[in-house]
Amino acid sequence: MSDCLSRPEMTAFVNENAPVDRLAAWRRHLRTCDQCAATVVRVRAGIESTRSAAGDGDTRTNTKADDRLVSGLEPNVRLGDFLLEQRLGAGGMGVVYQARQVSLNRLVALKILPVGFAVDASAVERFRREARAAAKLRHRNIVTIYAEGAESTVCYYAMEMIEGHNLDYVIKNLQAAKSSEVQPEEQLVAERSDVEHDFPADDAPERSEETCCLLDGHASKREYSDVVARLISEVADALEYAHSKGIIHRDIKPSNLMLTRDGRLVLLDFGVARIAEEQAMTITGSFVGTPMYMSPEQIESDSKETDHRSDIYSLGVTLYELLTLTPLFNGNSREKITRQIINEEPKRPRQIDRHIPIDLETICCKAIEKEPNRRYQNAGEFAGDLRRYLERRPIRARRVGPAGRAAKFVLRHKIRTALVAGIILVSGIAGSIAWKHYTTRWAQQDAMAQIDQHIAMNDYFSAFMLARKAERYIPNDPLLVDRWKRITREHSITTTPAGAKIFIGEYSSDSKAWEYIGRSPIEHARIPFGTHVWKVEKTGFISQEVIRSNDLPPPSVDPATLSAMTMEFVLHENGSFASDMAFIPAAELKQDYLWHGTRTIPSTPAFLMDKYEVTNRQFKAFVDSGGYGKSEYCCYTSKSDGLHSYCRLSIVDC
Secondary structure: OOOOOOHHHHHHHHOOOOOHHHHHHHHHHHOOOHHHHHHHHHHHHOOOOHHHHEEOOEEOOOHHHHHHHHHOOOOOOEEOOEEEEEEEEEEOOEEEEEEEEOOOOEEEEEEEOOHHHHHOHHHHHHHHHHHHHHHOOOOOOEOOEEEEEEEOOEEEEEEEOOOEEEHHHHHHHHHHHHHOOOOOOOOOOOOOOOOOOOOOOOOOOOOOOHHHHOOOOOOOHHHHHHHHHHHHHHHHHHHHHHHHOOEEOOOOOHHHEEEEOOOOEEEOOHHHOEEOOOOOOOOOOOOOOOHHHOOHHHHHOOHHHOOOHHHHHHHHHHHHHHHHOOOOOOOOOHHHHHHHHHHOOOOOHHHHOOOOOHHHHHHHHHHOOOOHHHOOOOHHHHHHHHHHHHOOOOOOOOOOOHHHHHHHHHHHOHHHHHHHHHHHHHHHHHHHHHHHHHHHHHHHHHHHHHHHHHHHOOOHHHHHHHHHHHHOOOOOOHHHHHHHHHHEEEEEEEEEOOOOEEEEEEOOOOOOOOEEEEEOOEEEEEEEOEEEEEEEEOOOEOOEEEEEEEOOOOOOOOHHHOOOEEEEEEOOEOOOOOOOEEEEOOEEEEOOOOOOOOOEEEEEOOEEEEOOEEOHHHHHHHHHOOHHHOOOOEEOOOHHHOOOOEEOOEEOOO
16 A cells, blocks of 8 residues: 555654654554554564565565464463463454363463564553453453463463354354345455454364354344344443443454353453553554444544443444444445544434334434444443333434434534535625625616606505515615605504504405504504505404595695694404494595585494395385384494494395
8 A cells, every 4th residue: 555654654653753743644544554553563572673564665564474473372282271272263462272271171262462472561561451451350241351371471361261153253144144135235344353262163062053043033123123132232231341340342343242152142352452541551552443343533533532432332333233234334445444434424224124123223323423422421321222122111312303414414524514604605695795786776776667657657555565665675765765755644553452453455456465564553654645445453353444545635735744644443352243243433424425415424423234235126125114114123222332323234236
């Protein structure tokens, strides 16, 4: 790879003979490059020199050193009380053997620090410290450490031998069964554990098929999900116990989980765990662990900045893979996977398999939140929600809605979001300026010309409506102020009771389009010249509709000199009179069409009129039959009510 450390850079890094920013950049590279990290370990342990560590500008692997690093000791060698029988697996910090403890005649798993590491006192100290930390743990879902010791230049510790299958083996079997029905989109990136406890096929003791069938052959997805939830809840309880002792695992993944014969999911390899308050002894400053299951903060930060919530994330990823049988992220390189872990949101489990229970999906998604503060804050909370799911009780985790997903996107892409927000803001400001220019120009030019046309046609109501619209954009413009005086007259409007809504409509129009004037009392209300329909309404009172005129003054009178008119409305409470009657308020009445002359009644009293209309023929029949002489057709009310006699009939032309 072009980014790998060259020979001079490797020397400078090991000797810490470089600027701080360069050292930090190299440490970040070591977090994503196994080859360079392993080389630094070998160089610091004295297994390999910087001259052989790199060539032609790139890091190279020393094959002979690798053989020494991985092979460790041969079987049938005795270390203290332990006799090596066969090698089970190897990883970056040790080789694991099946061994027999001679004094107790029992099988154990013996983890041994590679021979070359013993020359580095710091590596030996770290190894023994990890053994002592793991030996403090006693939990049915954590592998038990029996002993720790040193023999010549070899350090080791013994742990219980567990018969079963690694969880990654179980998952691969389930994936193989599923692939016969649905072909996976991408090849799974397989990662192996530092400590693998599966026995070789030739010498393995006979195993029960229970471990294979525990997660296989279920009648429904709900049944399978329940088994998964139980297993993960037990591991979460084990993590809560370890965290309470100050120990963080830091490398939880399926290959470090063993599904035992008796149905337990046991947590292995606390060889990379350490006491949280003792954080100063990492060999390279680079992360340890499998990127596929690592938390974003493990990848982005120095290991000293991670806490127990990183283990919760890794266990959540394992839960995700068990539920969906697909990895959280797919990639053919560490760089691609780490980039996705940091920057991308995974598919929700139910997007992959809609049969996954909603509550279990919610629990899983909370555990794998990228922001540690949004995850479960301790493994006990994680286990508690899984148990609530199993008991069919409400869980405490809540699904993230669209707003929450948008907020997470903003937090992950701050620079991109800020750039987009800036573009939107600038575009918004530019659009606002353009809109302001357009509307101002429309109001001053087009609207004024149209208002003048309506005035010329004596269409004051239309001019009034257009002027109100233009007022939104040029409220105090002299052009508009001049036209207000030519199309309206100020009114002072009151109602009894106050607080009624006032509307006016065009009398000559067939449509009942009401223009809201305001809520009483109203001072200086502009009312267009002409005859209008007024509507007054208030909750709990009978609405009132009346026709009133605002007459245009003679040409000799300047409309601007007219004094304000006073208008008052009286509302009646609901139930004051029959609903089929119309209230006619007191008003001045001009009787131009009732006699041959003109007669004005200064104050016509208020009265009620029946809303029912009859033809002239029906009215003639009514009069001929006695009409108003019959009391049932003509009623009277006391003057104290403000209402006088009313007739039960209204007349229309036949």
